[in-house]
Amino acid sequence: MERVETLVAEMTLAEKIGQLNMVASTGVVTGPSGSRATHQGIRAGTIGGLFNLWGADEVRAVQRIAVEESRLGVPLLLGLDVIHGHRTIFPVPLAEACAFDVGLWERTARAAAEEAAADGIAMTFAPMIDVARDPRWGRIVESPGEDPWVASELAAAKTRGFQGGDLAAADSVAATAKHLCAYGAVTAGREYASVDVSERTLREIYLPPFSAAVAAGTAAIMPAFIDIAGVPMTINPTLLKGWLRERVGFDGVLISDYNAVAELINHGVAADSVEAAALALNAGVDIDMTSNTYTQGLPAALDRGLVTMADIEASVRRVLRLKERLGLFADPYRRGSAAPDDRDGKSRRLLAREAARRAIVLLTHRCPILPLSPNTRRIAVVGPLATAREEMLGSWASAGRPADVVSILEGLKAAMPDCRIDDARGVDIDGEDERGVAVAIDLCAHAEIIVLCLGESAAMSGEAASRTNLGLPGRQRALAEAVLGLGKPTVVLLSSGRPLALSWLFERADAVLATWFLGIESGHAIADVLTGKFNPSGRLPLSWLRSVGQAPIYFSQRPTGRPTTPGVHYSSSYLDMLSTPQFPFGHGLSYSRFVLSNLRCEPAVVKAGEEVQVSLEVRNDGPIGGEVTLFLFVRDLVASVARPVLELKGVRKLTLGADENRQATWRLPAQALAFIGENLEPVLEAGRFEIHVGQTADPAGFLTGVIELAT
Ligand code: GLC
Numbered sequence: 001m002e003r004v005e006t007l008v009a010e011m012t013l014a015e016k017i018g019q020l021n022m023v024a025s026t027g028v029v030t031g032p033s034g035s036r037a038t039h040q041g042i043r044a045g046t047i048g049g050l051f052n053l054w055g056a057d058e059v060r061a062v063q064r065i066a067v068e069e070s071r072l073g074v075p076l077l078l079g080l081d082v083i084h085g086h087r088t089i090f091p092v093p094l095a096e097a098c099a100f101d102v103g104l105w106e107r108t109a110r111a112a113a114e115e116a117a118a119d120g121i122a123m124t125f126a127p128m129i130d131v132a133r134d135p136r137w138g139r140i141v142e143s144p145g146e147d148p149w150v151a152s153e154l155a156a157a158k159t160r161g162f163q164g165g166d167l168a169a170a171d172s173v174a175a176t177a178k179h180l181c182a183y184g185a186v187t188a189g190r191e192y193a194s195v196d197v198s199e200r201t202l203r204e205i206y207l208p209p210f211s212a213a214v215a216a217g218t219a220a221i222m223p224a225f226i227d228i229a230g231v232p233m234t235i236n237p238t239l240l241k242g243w244l245r246e247r248v249g250f251d252g253v254l255i256s257d258y259n260a261v262a263e264l265i266n267h268g269v270a271a272d273s274v275e276a277a278a279l280a281l282n283a284g285v286d287i288d289m290t291s292n293t294y295t296q297g298l299p300a301a302l303d304r305g306l307v308t309m310a311d312i313e314a315s316v317r318r319v320l321r322l323k324e325r326l327g328l329f330a331d332p333y334r335r336g337s338a339a340p341d342d343r344d345g346k347s348r349r350l351l352a353r354e355a356a357r358r359a360i361v362l363l364t365h366r367c368p369i370l371p372l373s374p375n376t377r378r379i380a381v382v383g384p385l386a387t388a389r390e391e392m393l394g395s396w397a398s399a400g401r402p403a404d405v406v407s408i409l410e411g412l413k414a415a416m417p418d419c420r421i422d423d424a425r426g427v428d429i430d431g432e433d434e435r436g437v438a439v440a441i442d443l444c445a446h447a448e449i450i451v452l453c454l455g456e457s458a459a460m461s462g463e464a465a466s467r468t469n470l471g472l473p474g475r476q477r478a479l480a481e482a483v484l485g486l487g488k489p490t491v492v493l494l495s496s497g498r499p500l501a502l503s504w505l506f507e508r509a510d511a512v513l514a515t516w517f518l519g520i521e522s523g524h525a526i527a528d529v530l531t532g533k534f535n536p537s538g539r540l541p542l543s544w545l546r547s548v549g550q551a552p553i554y555f556s557q558r559p560t561g562r563p564t565t566p567g568v569h570y571s572s573s574y575l576d577m578l579s580t581p582q583f584p585f586g587h588g589l590s591y592s593r594f595v596l597s598n599l600r601c602e603p604a605v606v607k608a609g610e611e612v613q614v615s616l617e618v619r620n621d622g623p624i625g626g627e628v629t630l631f632l633f634v635r636d637l638v639a640s641v642a643r644p645v646l647e648l649k650g651v652r653k654l655t656l657g658a659d660e661n662r663q664a665t666w667r668l669p670a671q672a673l674a675f676i677g678e679n680l681e682p683v684l685e686a687g688r689f690e691i692h693v694g695q696t697a698d699p700a701g702f703l704t705g706v707i708e709l710a711t
Helices: 002-010 013-019 039-044 056-069 093-097 102-118 138-142 148-163 199-206 208-215 237-247 273-283 293-303 309-325 342-359 408-415 436-445 476-484 503-508 519-530
Strands: 021-024 049-051 077-080 176-180 220-223 361-365 378-382 420-424 449-455 490-495 511-514 594-602 605-607 611-620 626-636 647-656 661-669 687-694 703-710
Touching (some): 002 309, 013 021, 013 039, 013 293, 039 056, 077 309, 093 148, 093 342, 102 148, 102 342, 148 208, 148 647, 176 208, 176 237, 199 208, 208 220, 237 273, 273 309, 293 309, 378 408, 378 436, 420 436, 436 476, 449 476, 476 490, 476 503, 511 519, 594 626, 594 687, 594 703, 611 647, 611 687, 626 661
Parallel strands (some): 021 049, 049 077, 176 220, 378 420, 449 490, 490 511, 605 703
Antiparallel strands (some): 361 511, 626 647, 687 703
């Protein structure tokens, strides 16, 4: 603290504002062109941080200028989007969420932090913890899926993984929980569009993951680009000051999104950079990411009395304190100094394979053609994703390299060396050319099994990648229908950044797997599942829609006065489509078959401060060992406000050998039954609650108990 106060006292206004100015380097581009870093700016102390630059030598070079050539020698804060790996690219976040494995989520973040820190990075703009329920929105690929409880678990695990036990350690990076908040609720799934959600929905759905990130000690938070009910999040004092800093007690750094402070002018809430700078600073945004608005606007804002020196210095202190906590003053070159250890690279690749295996979801298995027989002698691998490498890196893979990726074809060939495996592209991912279909069909004619590799390009999801059509792009459907028309055993591998509306495919293919974008070990992981080396255990972290017309779709709907009831005209439903999802939250088939029985919820009456013991038996009826995921839901039957038909309160994973029986248990505290009351404060109300345990959110698979909460 002494150093911080001394620096604040010594700094000129330009140097203070410099600490609030993070500028893009000339590396990868992650947004519209903003200002670019200059050595002169670093030397002058008017740039306090850089992003999109990495590499031990490259970082040391700019850090040296800041430390040795600027007047006060304040080290730079180097940031980067390390979203799902740095050099070792893991599955995209939506895919990794399918593992429902807190330990895995933390381990991949830890591995990413080690690699990024070795490249001189001290801050990642991750985890992205936006609940997402509308697959039209491209950033659903970066999200933890539809549920706030899952998003909260993932937020905490990733924060722990990135920051490690000691933020000053050479292999730790500051986490940035993003994007606060409700970005996933953009109107019509259209990127950057306005958001209109109720205060209740904010508190029940979109804010809890950020509370979890703060509780886990996130060093930074990034407000979202969007406006909520007309108030851009970048200047939302109610949520940034009122809720986040005062209510939740966050005292870390708020860093704007890319150019977002300047874009307040586009929002129409600021006439110029002076007003934009004042609004953002007064809302508590400490760092202006690459818009240069603080540099341009804060001096005049100060002169006009729109901001105070005290507020500017409060932001400077938060930034300097973060640099101090990161150990940057103690040793500005700490990150990037350790000699890289190749063994780490090998262990991370093994981790990437494990994460990729666990991210794969077996969506359908209509005919038991999986696992592939080891006696299979001829396979045709067909489709535009069969040999894809760059696509497998997903949409945020800054330091990832296509050359590091094992493609689907390579993975299959490595796993089945005695099998002849031919491949044909057939069609491109996008585009109207079908001339390759005939060649692909010829190839399939001689194959015992066809593996059809379909889906999106990595660029079709992620930022600025909303889609209105959730079918297969280009002429992939023509290829698929021609292949399926052969009547041969066909497995479809769907590589995508979102659920796709493909009822026609699910009805016809023998098996379909959601393989998302699995990172550098895609091919090996997919082959592990197809050959049975790994029994698929991935489960959907969202409801998979039948049609884009159903979006947004999610299980924790409120019942309405006319609950969805198939066949009942006057019920909450559609004339032309079932209201249920194609696949429910939690869906994922296994090569095993798990049977649940004997649910017990004790005591039947519980008081505030007590807990309910929930237990059940699980049996693996299948021929091989496997992993079952169990979801604990509650329903508050009568309350002072309408409550969702299901709320997720816990997940359990059990590994069971063939014919093995195990017990799963939860201790559910009565406090978990609290909800946001009419006055938007947490409340615990007496009454009856259903307890459901199932392998998905489909009520048809539930075991149900009822308990009474007495107050
Ligand atoms: C992008 C994204 C944000 C990212 C930032 C820096 O526009 O919205 O998630 O961290 O800019 O690349």
